[in-house]
Amino acid sequence: MVRGISFEIPQKATYTLWxxxxxxxxxxFYWYVVQEQTETWNKPFGEDFFNKEIYPGDEFSxxxxxxxxxxxxxxxxYSCVQNFQNISTYEDFKQSDCQILVLVYDCSFAEVYAKNKxxxxxxxxxxxxxxxxxxxxxxxxxxxxTKMDIR
Numbered sequence: 001m002v003r004g005i006s007f008e009i010p011q012k013a014t015y016t017l018w019x020x021x022x023x024x025x026x027x028x029f030y031w032y033v034v035q036e037q038t039e040t041w042n043k044p045f046g047e048d049f050f051n052k053e054i055y056p057g058d059e060f061s062x063x064x065x066x067x068x069x070x071x072x073x074x075x076x077x078y079s080c081v082q083n084f085q086n087i088s089t090y091e092d093f094k095q096s097d098c099q100i101l102v103l104v105y106d107c108s109f110a111e112v113y114a115k116n117k118x119x120x121x122x123x124x125x126x127x128x129x130x131x132x133x134x135x136x137x138x139x140x141x142x143x144x145x146t147k148m149d150i151r
Contacts, residue, residue, distance in 0.1 A: 004113035027057035
């Protein structure tokens with residue numbers, strides 16, 4: 001079973017999240033930024049890009065259309081406002097109301113987990129269009145991640 005997608009993103013200040021989610025409707029979701037696992041700048045070594053913990057979809061969509069530089073990031077999307085929680089394992093993800101989980105680490109390695117296969121296909125297609133390197137589906141057989149954590 002496909003769990004997600006992994007790929008490498010450019011290591012520079014750009015519209016990375018918009019580039020990844022450009023073909024996904026991000027507005028129906030509430031986006032939870034796991035602050036203790038996020039270091040994202042509005043420009044290299046500038047101010048924090050994410051200045052709050054929860055973004056309604058329209059605010060998130062607008063924000064990611066601004067340039068940013070991701071050092072590391074843990075982002076979770078929910079379909080409704082609720083008690084957001086830091087997802088720690090894939091089993092937790094499956095059992096939670098979280099619909100999309102994004103991990104970026106070492107400035108260039110990205111993983112997107114999603115419960116909706118249409119979302120995964122859209123992200124895969126977009127990553128192909130963006131010519132991201134090492135694009136791979138994450139499956140039950142090849143997922144070596146034991147924790148859904150960056151740090």
